Amino acid sequence: MSMNRPAAATLAAALCLLTAACGSSSDGTASGGTTEAAGSTSGYPVTLDNCGRKLTFDKAPERVVVMNGASVAEVSTLLALGLEDRIVANQQSYGRSEVPGRAAAIKELPTGGITLNGAGDIPREAMLGLRPDLVLSVTSYGFEQKNGFATREQLQQVGANSYISPQGCDDDPSKMTVADSYQLLRDMGKIFHVGDRAEKLIAESEKNIAAVTGKAETDKPPKVMVLFASPSGKTDFSLVFAQGIVNDILARAGGANAFEDTAETLFANVSKEKAATTDVDALVVIDAGGTDASAYAKKLLKEFPQWPAAKNNTYVTLSDSMYLGPSNDLAVKKIAEVLRPAAG
Numbered sequence: 001m002s003m004n005r006p007a008a009a010t011l012a013a014a015l016c017l018l019t020a021a022c023g024s025s026s027d028g029t030a031s032g033g034t035t036e037a038a039g040s041t042s043g044y045p046v047t048l049d050n051c052g053r054k055l056t057f058d059k060a061p062e063r064v065v066v067m068n069g070a071s072v073a074e075v076s077t078l079l080a081l082g083l084e085d086r087i088v089a090n091q092q093s094y095g096r097s098e099v100p101g102r103a104a105a106i107k108e109l110p111t112g113g114i115t116l117n118g119a120g121d122i123p124r125e126a127m128l129g130l131r132p133d134l135v136l137s138v139t140s141y142g143f144e145q146k147n148g149f150a151t152r153e154q155l156q157q158v159g160a161n162s163y164i165s166p167q168g169c170d171d172d173p174s175k176m177t178v179a180d181s182y183q184l185l186r187d188m189g190k191i192f193h194v195g196d197r198a199e200k201l202i203a204e205s206e207k208n209i210a211a212v213t214g215k216a217e218t219d220k221p222p223k224v225m226v227l228f229a230s231p232s233g234k235t236d237f238s239l240v241f242a243q244g245i246v247n248d249i250l251a252r253a254g255g256a257n258a259f260e261d262t263a264e265t266l267f268a269n270v271s272k273e274k275a276a277t278t279d280v281d282a283l284v285v286i287d288a289g290g291t292d293a294s295a296y297a298k299k300l301l302k303e304f305p306q307w308p309a310a311k312n313n314t315y316v317t318l319s320d321s322m323y324l325g326p327s328n329d330l331a332v333k334k335i336a337e338v339l340r341p342a343a344g
Helices: 005-010 073-080 102-107 124-129 152-157 178-191 195-216 245-252 272-276 293-303 308-312 328-339
Strands: 046-050 053-057 064-066 087-090 134-137 161-164 223-228 282-286 315-318
Touching: 046 178, 053 161, 064 073, 073 087, 073 102, 073 134, 073 178, 124 152, 152 161, 178 195, 178 245, 195 245, 195 328, 223 245, 245 328, 282 293, 282 328, 293 308, 293 315, 315 328
Parallel strands: 064 087, 064 134, 134 161, 223 282, 282 315
Antiparallel strands: 046 053
């Protein structure tokens, strides 16, 4: 997931996101292999455009650093493609996942022994000391000098390419869709010359989503509230999703965001009065680290008995599959199962 920087700061404790396991399908089925031998130049050079920069790779990167950025998309994509052996330092974590084994897999990745800076990520000197040949950041924020990070120019000077994930050029995830998850897979597939694996993951995801979407179509989609479980357990509507990839996921599951019109940014600050007077047909509560999403969902349904969701006990708890990354089809399926049981 990515989010605007103030929201990321607010959720810093709760949003250290994701893990992953190598796979040939979005549910984490093992691919049974790793990338071609390190240093192989077969199929190179490859080039791609990234946020106005032309990136050229003469061989597959061997020393990859994954910045935090309140995201799990980059590390989960690498691991889903079987590229865990290329990661020398990873700062992304979450601790739970819809994909079995991801939480355990990410714990095994090296962190580089880095002490993060005040911005919650890898400081410039530590980054350069890792001797990376590729650095991944969810947004341009991760390469801003004013935040104490190595710039893309500084990394280039020491022979390292840098990559910003889809919709991250302007640090604005409000327009993000599932297609951006596929673009991230394709870009990593191209960079590491494992495009066949990327396309297999994408095809499997598209097949899974199509199977659900065909059963979930309706003239009046149920209205869904998507929010994080409150770490304190108290009712908190200050970060209700209004835009971004969650809306695309909801649409594919046969639903619609009940608060899409509340804000043009990723999150809306919804008053309790607004929440109380909105017909919420279902809840999607995102399980952030250290929270009990199920207990929080039940608390909200009890507090707002007028919601159709409360009357029908309609909610689902999710974690990493709701964000940019290789497992959006799992979120679509799980949401569809509660919105339209026949769609599951």
